[in-house]
Amino acid sequence: MAAMSDETLDATDREILELLREDARRTLSDIAARVTLSTAAVKRRIDRLQEAGVILGYTVRVDHSKLGWGVEAFTELRFFGTTNVDEIVQTTTRMPEAQAVFTIAGDPDALVWLRVRDMAHLQRTIDELRRSHRVTSTKTLIVLDSWAGGEYPPDGA
Amino acid sequence: MAAMSDETLDATDREILELLREDARRTLSDIAARVTLSTAAVKRRIDRLQEAGVILGYTVRVDHSKLGWGVEAFTELRFFGTTNVDEIVQTTTRMPEAQAVFTIAGDPDALVWLRVRDMAHLQRTIDELRRSHRVTSTKTLIVLDSWAGGEYPPDGA
DNA sequence: AGTGAAAAAGCATGCCC
DNA sequence: GGGCATGCTTTTTCACT
Numbered sequence: 148m149a150a151m152s153d154e155t156l157d158a159t160d161r162e163i164l165e166l167l168r169e170d171a172r173r174t175l176s177d178i179a180a181r182v183t184l185s186t187a188a189v190k191r192r193i194d195r196l197q198e199a200g201v202i203l204g205y206t207v208r209v210d211h212s213k214l215g216w217g218v219e220a221f222t223e224l225r226f227f228g229t230t231n232v233d234e235i236v237q238t239t240t241r242m243p244e245a246q247a248v249f250t251i252a253g254d255p256d257a258l259v260w261l262r263v264r265d266m267a268h269l270q271r272t273i274d275e276l277r278r279s280h281r282v283t284s285t286k287t288l289i290v291l292d293s294w295a296g297g298e299y300p301p302d303g304a
Numbered sequence: 305m306a307a308m309s310d311e312t313l314d315a316t317d318r319e320i321l322e323l324l325r326e327d328a329r330r331t332l333s334d335i336a337a338r339v340t341l342s343t344a345a346v347k348r349r350i351d352r353l354q355e356a357g358v359i360l361g362y363t364v365r366v367d368h369s370k371l372g373w374g375v376e377a378f379t380e381l382r383f384f385g386t387t388n389v390d391e392i393v394q395t396t397t398r399m400p401e402a403q404a405v406f407t408i409a410g411d412p413d414a415l416v417w418l419r420v421r422d423m424a425h426l427q428r429t430i431d432e433l434r435r436s437h438r439v440t441s442t443k444t445l446i447v448l449d450s451w452a453g454g455e456y457p458p459d460g461a
Numbered sequence: 462a463g464t465g466a467a468a469a470a471g472c473a474t475g476c477c478c
Numbered sequence: 479g480g481g482c483a484t485g486c487t488t489t490t491t492c493a494c495t
Contacts, residue, residue: 207362288409341464344491347491
């Protein structure tokens, strides 16, 4: 939760993170050329970022609509007074339809990012959400279009 | 938007995608061993998935709180009757605080996923959102905790 | 589509500045 | 913290099944 254990990142570190965000498969030599450093120096920096927990891992970006999961939605959940938040997250995250789960301060209590095949599937998924917790109400926002990305903070930490 | 141009993915393709989702830096030989195929065969499948647009790219997962951007929120936006949706997305996506933007069917009109340094920064960011469009109202959900991940569809497309 | 092997590219390490 | 040189691993390509 705090800043980096030892030191704050410098401009080069942030540049490297941005390059990896764009394409995590960039070679060290490619990155090295762009930040005007040697491959060894870049590798040491990346290792340090990984060690410090700034870099959590690497993943592939997939076009889910190409896989037939073309419908995206957000469902706002409200619970009875004392519902265990961990329990919500635990059961929800096991659903293959859940992309992400956010517990919220205030109203609603949680926000679930869903990805499903079609509207019928969405209906079933929402029903499942309602059943699996002590839900008092849900509201589902159906996504028409989305944009994801965003740069890294250009200024320091 | 439709399924894969040529053919549907088989179980091995989905297994490879899942392995890459867990860790996009796995070597071909590592993947090959897990799916009991040769590295060359795995490479051709991955190349084909990329060619087909199923694989969009590779990215790094970062612990934003370690970078000092520890506050996450969703802001629901409502606009005047005829506001150009593209315009909303265009201007919002230029903000470094915007992680993602979703246009929504119904109410609200859009959902913006924000990541900011602190509450003061959140306030400024929401103000900016309100100013930059013909916004009639906003509602911001502050994230207490989040979980992201989720498996790939285990069944075929 | 898959395999196996050779060539090319990239990575990892040790040593020095 | 950075660079260079070197041995090792991985990727990439190709001929063959």
